[in-house]
Amino acid sequence: MTTDLLLPDPAHALGALLDVPVPDLAEEGLPPLWHWLYLLDRPAQADLGPDGHPFRNTVPVPPPGRRRMWAGGRVRRSGPLRCGETATRETTVLSAQDKQGRSGPLTFVVVRHQIWQRGEVVVEEEQDIVYREPGITPEFPETPDVEPAEDEWAIDVTPTLLFRFSALTYNAHRIHYDRDYARDVEGYPGLLTHGPLQALAMAEAGRKAGLAGDFEYRLVAPLFDHQGMVVTPTSVRDRYGRRTATGGFTGARR
Template identity: 70%
Template structure:
């Protein structure tokens, strides 16, 4: 897959997150997620909005985490290419039933060199049987934490920007009546981007290696508060909801 890296998607993401657009044309960590997107035909989508492909494991699909290493600068104004492949598929038994983990690799090249080396971990699981904790007392953001106002509009716009048709992010009736969720799901990639932006606000730049995990579901009515704290030459990142419940963790270090 190849396409020119234009400034439009980056400007749209900056406006969505309320963060500065890079003046030098170099995309910050994880901003490649609004480029080089799969765009399946409408006829190829399943009832949940995900593409139906041969060999796709059955069950509910969730983003579990990943690893991203930037080895160069991805800039707008030049063409880039992305090569993707499935690295591994493994079965596990979870507390609520069987799980299928799929690891997918994406490598992005620009100007003849590798600039992004990424692995994404996806998990497929059966629906039903989950319980979700009620929110506790609100814990206000501390100095250095980065709060994002999660609304149905924001989730819909992020889905559109990343060409993600998964209905759990914008169709509340589907979430409640089919998936059994109490609200719209906040995207895993959006939580990872929030952690990366919290780190960028603290000066993280240059070649970076970022590893992150989604540890609990985050719903639209729970808010999103990200943090990045220095830790022995690296940064420890996290996302929590307004009551302090942690939903994502990460570790960022120089690449």
């Protein structure tokens, strides 16, 4: 369980990072998914593995030798999460299941987070996490660019943007900012764009379009920094048209 006073600074930092408006945080509360900047785990340096991700004293505890991927999730908001007040997060592992995939053994874990404020649960979230064996990720062939349409939001994914988002979410996973590690150890062709950043971008595109409600998302393919990020309220694709995330709001227009 984690309890913190929610300060406005992280929200304003995210607004500046993505160039999106920040609402009245004391009255309207945080926009959808912005709770990912708050009530963060802050593991000791000694608890980080070679990849920068915690390997002990964390929930969930990763299987030894496996590599972590954020696969998707569902977020339900029943009230505003306001800055200037304290909030408490409770975390529970709902399920863990071992399966055999084409690339080897996989462990699927579902984690639930509940965030309480003013004595009520205002955010309830389930995160789907997959742990896999180490392996080489194939490079994706570069095809001609697909220019963004009028209803798409093109985000320039740079090492600076990925590093700053890692800092905002206290995420030391080296695949997002250490290019040598990502290439030489994990076999990636570039820095990996955070799954939560893709989901947040979809939510922000939806917020701009006046959408609201519960939010679901699924990460369907890795996205690397040199591939860009093109966003709608229901999907993320790379600059070549390959889809990497899907989802969106399940409620009605505001």
